[in-house]
Amino acid sequence: MALAHKFPPPTPVREERRRFQRVKVHLLGRYMLQDQREFPCQVVNMSPGGLAMYAPGIGAVGERVIAYLDHIGRVEGKITRLIDNGFAMTVSATPRKRDKLAAQLTWLANRDILNLPEDRRHDRIIPRNPSGLLTLEGGSKVPCRIIDLSLSGAAVSSTTRPELGTLLMLGRVQARVVRHLEEGFAIEFLHAQLPDTVEDSVTAR
Structure with a gap:
């Protein structure tokens, strides 16, 4: 029975909207549909319980998706609804993972407020050998x-x-x-x- 709970049950969309506040983000990444087709994507908003992305390959509602996102890493869940040029999906995660996601999204939201399009913690230099x-x-x-x-x-x-x-x-x-x-x-x-x-x-x- 080790496989009985391989994936946490997805949070219903309405419940997810009540429990988690979505933030606008600009995250690039790649995702894989259930048939193992892989595409690039751009996440436009996200919460610890779900996200919406622009995506060239759109699956069916209820289909499982695995995505690898910049600054976030691997997330997985199921498509909940289709949007223009993309879809929204749940994020299946443990409470600990959701807490980590909340912290990451807070950092990303603050970075955008400061108008930093990418991580500018590191100074840029002109290399000796270009x-x-x-x-x-x-x-x-x-x-x-x-x-x-x-x-x-x-x-x-x-x-x-x-x-x-x-x-x-x-x-x-x-x-x-x-x-x-x-x-x-x-x-x-x-x-x-x-x-x-x-x-x-x-x-x-």
Whole structure:
């Protein structure tokens, strides 16, 4: 009977709305539907009990979804309703996980109030060696110029312009495209880097 309660029962939508306050967020990520198709997504509002996202692949109401979201990590639940260009879903979580989500969402809401589009705790620098190499999802490699760099991300210029949410590698650092710039695009590292090794890591070939 170990599998009897693999997933906590989803909170009814009306109950979820009463218990949790949703906050407007701008979170990129990827999600997988029950048939294992995977798509990029953008979460537009979220609470510890549910979220709404813009999504190119829309499942059926009641369908199970697993999502991996920037700053949040893995969440799973079921589609509760369809919206324009996306859907709303529950978030199945233990009370401890919901408390953690509430703290993360408070931080994200405060960050947006301060008009910080990404984590600016790390100062940006101009790297000594601006020459980098991008490895795209399909395995193709594209030379790039590193415009500036921090422990949590970088701005780069190249002949390619990946879509928002695209996963790639800069050198040997895993990253995700978070914003398009006039002369390139910004990426956010999936894991914060160390000051002593970040330049060597992003310029590795």
